Amino acid sequence: MSAFDSDLFKLTNEGRIYTVTMCNDDNRITRRFLDEFDRILDHLDSVKGSFVLVVTSSHPKIFCNGFEVEELVADAEYMTGRLGLLGHRIMTASYATIGMINGHAFAGGAFLAISFDYRIMRSDRGFICFNEIDLGMPIPQPFQDLLLPSRVPVSVIHEFTALGMRFTGSEAVTRGIAQKAVPNEQLKATVDELATKLSKKFLSRAMLKETRLLIHREQVKHVEEWVNKTSKKNTAKM
Amino acid sequence: MSSYDSDLFELTQEGRIYTLTMCKDDNRITKRFLDEINTILDHLDATEEPIILVLASRHPTIFCNGFDIDELMKDPEVLTARLGMLGFRILAASYVTIAMINGHAYAGGAYLAISCDYKVMRKERGYICFNEGEIGLKIPQPLYDFSLSARISVSVIHELAALCSKFTAEEAVTRGIIQTAVTQNDLKRVTYDIAGRFAERNLSRKVLKETKMLLYREQAERIPEWKQKIAKANL
Numbered sequence: 001m002s003a004f005d006s007d008l009f010k011l012t013n014e015g016r017i018y019t020v021t022m023c024n025d026d027n028r029i030t031r032r033f034l035d036e037f038d039r040i041l042d043h044l045d046s047v048k049g050s051f052v053l054v055v056t057s058s059h060p061k062i063f064c065n066g067f068e069v070e071e072l073v074a075d076a077e078y079m080t081g082r083l084g085l086l087g088h089r090i091m092t093a094s095y096a097t098i099g100m101i102n103g104h105a106f107a108g109g110a111f112l113a114i115s116f117d118y119r120i121m122r123s124d125r126g127f128i129c130f131n132e133i134d135l136g137m138p139i140p141q142p143f144q145d146l147l148l149p150s151r152v153p154v155s156v157i158h159e160f161t162a163l164g165m166r167f168t169g170s171e172a173v174t175r176g177i178a179q180k181a182v183p184n185e186q187l188k189a190t191v192d193e194l195a196t197k198l199s200k201k202f203l204s205r206a207m208l209k210e211t212r213l214l215i216h217r218e219q220v221k222h223v224e225e226w227v228n229k230t231s232k233k234n235t236a237k238m
Numbered sequence: 239m240s241s242y243d244s245d246l247f248e249l250t251q252e253g254r255i256y257t258l259t260m261c262k263d264d265n266r267i268t269k270r271f272l273d274e275i276n277t278i279l280d281h282l283d284a285t286e287e288p289i290i291l292v293l294a295s296r297h298p299t300i301f302c303n304g305f306d307i308d309e310l311m312k313d314p315e316v317l318t319a320r321l322g323m324l325g326f327r328i329l330a331a332s333y334v335t336i337a338m339i340n341g342h343a344y345a346g347g348a349y350l351a352i353s354c355d356y357k358v359m360r361k362e363r364g365y366i367c368f369n370e371g372e373i374g375l376k377i378p379q380p381l382y383d384f385s386l387s388a389r390i391s392v393s394v395i396h397e398l399a400a401l402c403s404k405f406t407a408e409e410a411v412t413r414g415i416i417q418t419a420v421t422q423n424d425l426k427r428v429t430y431d432i433a434g435r436f437a438e439r440n441l442s443r444k445v446l447k448e449t450k451m452l453l454y455r456e457q458a459e460r461i462p463e464w465k466q467k468i469a470k471a472n473l
Binding site: 132133134136137138139141144148153154155156157158159161162163164175176 | 334355356387388389390391394413414415417436439441442445446448449450452453
């Protein structure tokens with residue numbers, strides 16, 4: 001049953017497991033992508049009771065290839081700030097989240113992928129990689145301000161972000177960036193199993209939210225600044 | 239071709255890959271060691287194209303055994319602060335740094351290795367550890383402030399610095415202290431393979447520096463205070 005249907009996203013749910021499927025080619029991040037994702041999260045925030053969110057892509061080989069370059073270049077601070085806030089919003093969500101990483105996750109796509117509580121990646125293909133440096137760009141400040149130190153182990157953050165090293169699913173698991181890597185034919189079943197297990201635990205929405213705001217308080221400190229920086233141009237949601 | 243040659247260090251270059259070989263016995267860190275390595279890094283900082291630095295040792299079984307204790311004891315605050323800042327300099331370098339750890343890396347030697355971006359270490363012998371605790375010293379704060387806190391998880395720092403655990407290469411990989419453990423026969427080949435692959439990517443000096451300074455801004459903030467301490471001590 002679809003509660004949200006656009007050319008960019010499909011939101012469906014089966015019982016207490018909601019799935020957002022990015023369904024526009026390689027799912028380039030645009031202003032509309034960010035706006036629609038925020039609306040989906042607004043809708044989820046209004047759902048009553050505990051549930052689990054799975055985010056995936058309908059592309060056979062790609063989770064998300066990052067920003068649409070022209071839109072990024074037109075206003076880098078706004079776009080990276082908005083994505084930073086989106087990642088932060090996911091990281092501090094009042095429900096558990098799973099990224100079903102069915103293929104490549106590059107740059108902004110890698111950032112989105114690491115915002116979830118869990119990453120189940122494909123072991124047989126696909127890389128997760130912050131390749132900004134190969135595109136001549138440093139890591140955007142909002143990524144560091146709003147998420148990275150909380151999600152990426154300190155021993156790999158420089159390899160991952162500064163050196164732009166790319167990791168297969170298995171390499172990502174070894175480095176603590178992903179939790180599991182399985183062949184494609186097992187991907188959905190593995191995610192379903194995890195989602196089901198999580199949905200059976202009683203994780204109250206309020207408890208999750210409060211705990212996350214505590215654990216991630218260093219990143220929470222930067223939210224207001226980035227909301228201000230991005231709200232001058234457009235309405236940004238927290 | 240050697241572009242720097244002293245009794246402590248040899249700097250050679252092949253294309254984009256520089257190799258800095260520590261070549262005096264077990265490579266004890268002294269005031270002169272710190273002076274010379276900083277001069278060499280000044281030289282590398284002045285280059286513009288993307289380069290890779292491999293840090294190596296000529297000793298058959300030792301990478302670096304840390305400070306010369308006699309020298310350290312004459313001026314411990316200044317020397318540990320200088321080593322701390324050297325670690326930051328390596329950490330935040332605008333080029334990729336690789337430590338080719340051919341043997342023991344103790345205390346200050348471990349610190350130098352860990353400060354590098356990528357660590358390849360030989361498996362069959364050699365430990366990496368901070369053994370200050372075993373001689374009654376606590377790990378110097380600048381080492382923690384400038385580099386270790388940016389490289390190693392809190393739980394592993396505790397194992398290394400408080401419990402003075404010593405790790406083989408394989409144990410160090412498991413804990414995220416180094417990336418790759420290989421046999422002695424493969425050490426050079428694997429290290430230069432990795433160096434070559436980084437070299438091929440031509441990572442912009444400017445971009446690398448910018449990202450590193452973002453990642454390490456907490457560590458960078460501590461520099462002025464420590465520089466002041468050193469300046470006062472030198473008066």
